[in-house]
Amino acid sequence: MIGVVAATASGRTAAAALAAAWPGEVRVLTGDRPADALREAWRTCDAVVSFLAVGATVRVLAPLLGHKTADPAVVCVDESARFAVAVLGGHHGANLLAGRLTGVLGTQPVITTASDGANVPALDSYGRDLGFTIDNPELLARVGAAVLSGEPVLLEGADGWPLPALPPNVSPDARDAAVGILVSDAADPARGGREDFGGARLVYRPPSLVVGVGSARGVTAAEVGALIDSTLAEAGLAPASVRCVATIDLKADEQGILDAARDRGWEVVTHPAEDLAAVDVPNPSDVVRAEVGTPSVAEASALHAARSLGRAAELVAAKRKTANATCAVARLTPRGRLSIVGLGPGARDLLTPRAEEALRRAAVIVGLDQYVDQIRDLVRPGTRVLENGLGQEEERARAAVEAAARGNAVALIGSGDAGVYAMASPALEFADADIDVDGVPGITAALAASNLLGAPLGHDHAYISLSDLHTPWEVIERRVRAAAEGDFTVCFYNPRSRARDWQLAAVVKILAEHRPPETPVGFVRNATRPDQTASLTTLADLDPSDVDMFTVVLVGSSRSRAVAGRFVTPRGYRWA
Incomplete structure (x- = not known):
């Protein structure tokens, strides 16, 4: 919910416009005491739009500040609705909200976060849309400063994840780096990266693990939870990288499994016995087959769920068991992402915000050379650009799909709308189900x-x-x-x-x-x-x-x- 606070007639008019444009998203707070309305919005809403001066807003909210990851995002709009200033939580919703206000009020977003000014991904939101979490956020400022300053930063574990491009100084080949960025599901970060690196690592936990669980009827949450925890610990795997718990559909109502997963903040997914029976596992059981129709529950559930969530899966913790439960862990290989982006007819103001975001989100951009020239200023440092000339449409389509199949975040660009006499159809002829595809509409010629x-x-x-x-x-x-x-x-x-x-x-x-x-x-x-x-x-x-x-x-x-x-x-x- 977005809390909108207004104290003047023009502010109330703008607030009403937001409520009409975003039905169900906006709560308008007005009254004789704007400070009280602002505190109420802060307390009850996910984000705040304040039609008050920045100074007044900051003075009211300063005593309430906690941590940027938990506080509401705050945007201030001036009396004449010329500017929307992202004041608090820029990388936690305020920058995006300032941009959204443009579409309703015609305001100009004012963004002051350093990474946005340098056209570099913000490290505190790096991989967030993929489900990444940060293991040691206290290193964000130090590593972020090194990234923005052009210092060498060692990058490890990011290959195969469809992440946005980081600048060239952030590299797996960075020499003499004092800091690094590590993407790993290893509980001990030292195991997830180069052993000879002695610098400080900012560690991201990808949602790469699926825990498979089987059990007897009536198993307790304590037994299931203890088995999961010990299985992860013995395999050296980080609980923060668990994406979900998987089991057979016969256990969809097994309270011990449901409670153990809920206590750890994990979703439970289920699969029918016939699907699990088709999964090749190292430890099948004829007893289990006779009872539930598949020779494996824990291992097969982990592998099957991981494969359905990615483009491949491997078992990283074989079946372990207690008196009433079994547990195994699989690691998924993530699918690449192909965004097929329409650039519109040519004018920059007819390039949609979603298209701009897709270009900035990409690590690889593929397109006709003259179209790449149109958006070259939007390409982030470190982005790989593959461009060629007229008549090479098939080569571009294949190059984009192949790059996405390797796990990259790819933007394939075309003029107008990419689905109208453009690159969407040839690319989709080559793309299989192991690639996530996102079509970004454009204004046609x-x-x-x-x-x-x-x-x-x-x-x-x-x-x-x-x-x-x-x-x-x-x-x-x-x-x-x-x-x-x-x-x-x-x-x-x-x-x-x-x-x-x-x-x-x-x-x-x-x-x-x-x-x-x-x-x-x-x-x-x-x-x-x-x-x-x-x-x-x-x-x-x-x-x-x-x-x-x-x-x-x-x-x-x-x-x-x-x-x-x-x-x-x-x-x-x-x-x-």
């Missing part, structure tokens, strides 16, 4: 062109590419005839090039058989870019030589018309 021309897409419409590089002309022609006969407004991509200079004239001729000559036709070149041009003509007067590969052409339906110099396709509303 067609939508940008439509808005520049008026409202040509106000009713049913069709998109057709005139490029016959991958689609036979006979198929394209058949689709154009179908769209013409169906009286769709038609948006043509790839309308004309030096090598393909006759297709647009051919489709105009087809459309002219089904449209009056005064049907509006709009064409936009380099929509939203500095050299954009937008023209409105008619079907009879269109000159194909005015069009090239950087142009989108929109041909109206029989109901489309020009109104005050704007291209309009009526929606068909009937007004009373």
Whole structure:
């Protein structure tokens, strides 16, 4: 819940706007004593938006401060709603909240955290979205200062996790490093990294372990818990890296297992016997098979759950048992992450915030060289960039998928929306289930062109590419005839090039058989870019030589018309 505190009329108006924009998320606190409202918001909410001066807000909240990981995030907005200042908990929600306020109030986020200013991931949130926790947060300031200062920092254990890029001075090959960053599920950090490193390590605990448990009916939580703890300890594994407890579905209501997991803050997942029976384990039991339908519960549950959560699994603690319980531990190999990102039509202010975040979140960016140039200033130091030229779409798609398959966080970029005549479909043809895929929508060239021309897409419409590089002309022609006969407004991509200079004239001729000559036709070149041009003509007067590969052409339906110099396709509303 976001507590919103306002003391003035303009503040209350802005608070009401937030409540309307974010229903169910906002609690507005007003009254004669803003300080009391601010304290109440601090006490009861996860984040606070204060329409008070920064100084006044800080004076009220200073006595209440605890630790940044537990305190609410606080953002202050000035009286004229020009700025949203992340005051407290920048890396714990305030920076993101300041950015969200822009979409509702039009404020400019003011971010002062050092890592954001240097375009470097914040160490206190590094891997948080993957479930990482920090074993020794007291080292955050020391290691963070070394990262930002360009000092050598040893990086260990991060390979295979889809983490954002760290700057080049943070490396597995860093020499003479006094500090390091270690990603490990080993209870003793010295076991998880290089033995010859004598510096201080900031240790991250990844959620890499699955504890498999089997039991007799009526087992106690104390027995299950003690067995889990001793199994982890004997294997030298950190409880903080346990992702969940897994067991057979027959034990879904076994209170001893449920309570032991709950006491340790772990989820319980269950699987049917037939799934567990298919898992190859080192210690099968015919007795267990006869009783529950699978020769293994603990080992099979751990391996099966770990494999379902990652792209591979290995048993790191074989079955141990007590009188009434069994326990085993598996380690998962995490899946890589492929974000397929649409950059929009070209203008930076039409690049979505989600796309910007995906670019900053990536360790590898793959794209056409001219598209990489558009966003090069957003690429974080240390990010690997794979770029090539036109005609190499398959190579880019394969490179992105292969990088993600190795466990990397990859952003595959394309113009407009990556799912519209762009890189999403070739990449997804190659990607298997061992990669997590995230599609990041973008504003298409067609939508940008439509808005520049008026409202040509106000009713049913069709998109057709005139490029016959991958689609036979006979198929394209058949689709154009179908769209013409169906009286769709038609948006043509790839309308004309030096090598393909006759297709647009051919489709105009087809459309002219089904449209009056005064049907509006709009064409936009380099929509939203500095050299954009937008023209409105008619079907009879269109000159194909005015069009090239950087142009989108929109041909109206029989109901489309020009109104005050704007291209309009009526929606068909009937007004009373």
